[in-house]
Amino acid sequence: MTDAYVALEGERVIEGRCRAPGTARGEIVFTTAYTGYEESLTDPSYEEQVLTFSYPLIGNYGVREERFESDRVHPRASVAREFTDDVAEWLASEGVPAVDHVDTRDVVTEIRDEGAMKCGISAGPDASEEEALEQLAQCKHMSDHTDIGAQVSVDEHELHNAEGEGPSVALIDCGAKGSIVESLVERDATVHVLPYDATPGDVEELDPDVLFISNGPGDPVNFEQTGELVEQKVGEVPLAGICLGQQVVANALGGDTEKMEFGHRGVNQPVRDLRTDRVVMTTQNHGYTVADPGEKLEVTQINVNDDTPEGLENDDLDIITRQYHPEANPGPNDSKNFFDDVLAMAEE
Structure with missing residues (x-):
């Protein structure tokens, strides 16, 4: 029936x-x-x-x-x-x-x-x-959901692992997966989860070692306040991002993003590192991508299937982002060292 x-x-x-x-x-x-x-x-x-x-x-x-x-x-x-x-x-x-x-x-x-x-x-x-x-x-259409950040973000500051002896991370919650917080806490970081519309003053009050922009739904251009935060804090504090976070960072620093035809969603997306020529399998979930990284960001990783940017970096400004999900529950775990790289950048 x-x-x-x-x-x-x-x-x-x-x-x-x-x-x-x-x-x-x-x-x-x-x-x-x-x-x-x-x-x-x-x-x-x-x-x-x-x-x-x-x-x-x-x-x-x-x-x-x-x-x-x-x-x-x-x-x-x-x-x-x-x-x-x-x-x-x-x-x-x-x-x-x-x-x-x-x-x-x-x-x-x-x-x-x-x-x-x-x-x-x-x-x-x-x-x-x-x-x-x-x-x-x-x-x-997804781009018409201009308030989507409010549907998925925390309403107020949340603190995880307050006694951690590692770096302090301000995680801007644009729809963060719980395993991102877990991956940072496992490395003894103290994690401050802030709403997607957190202000520079909110971040300055915490004085974090890293500013981390999370994954999330929808069109990155609709996360205007998050982009303004990135624009104001870049160069002052090491900056990391995952998925939507990579797109928001690119837009904030002079790049451009675009909607993909049907996106990348699954646990079998191959990514090649342009510096080492090593390929890893990754978990992904995104319908938008970085079309132009701009002049401040270098593309360091690409998708093997369609050459879209999977990693952006700027060593001088201490920026590292990934389009895929390094926390990757339920797997594969090929790219979990991203969190080590982020925290090492903070310690340096």
Whole structure:
């Protein structure tokens, strides 16, 4: 019995099975990861999106809270070939619609060919094609979510590992994954998590050894206050960034960013270091990229598949950023030494 509908741009409607009821709208994207579904579904970078899993069975090792990257599910809805009962019940408890019995190969191919697109979902006993199309009609483009930082950031200063003997890090929370904080604390850093709209005065009051711009959802140009903070603090304090953080840093220092056709999302993205010629496998989740790093930043790493910038640096200004996720839960762990490099930069 069909009791769920997924409407895509162009008004194509796909039928499926409801595993968690409700209506939703968002940009539909896909991930190629076959593990880490708990981490993906709780990653704030998926805010305002509909997450499609290309791997056919999602939930084959249950749901455990200790794997979560935040305190809630962030995609507006999720689509799979098949969800296990554990995942379906979890999404239902979170009020997040879930649809399966969908040919996700077909959906992924369409996204790959046409690009990430708007989507509307209707699922449950009263679901209809008309409701899915209505949700689609109300859906915004990602760049139109100008307030998205407020949806994912902390409201006030949070302190982690206050007695740490390592460097002090001011982490600007644009939608930070919990494992970024954990990776810094594991290295005995003291981590001050600040809202995405923190001011230079907020940072000066803490006098950190590193200013760290986190990952997050949406278009980096909408994080204007974060960019202004970077612009004012560059050269005064070592600067690091991950994912959206790399894009915000590039924009703030005279570079430019652009929306990708369908982005990089998965745990199998190869990255080549231009200095060592070494290739590592990385975890990624982004729909925007640095189109032009500007004159102040050097591209030090690139994506093997499409040559997009994966690492930017400026040794004189103490800047190091990565487009991928070095914390990489559930893996691979090839790039975790990024956090050592960041803290070493602070100690120097």
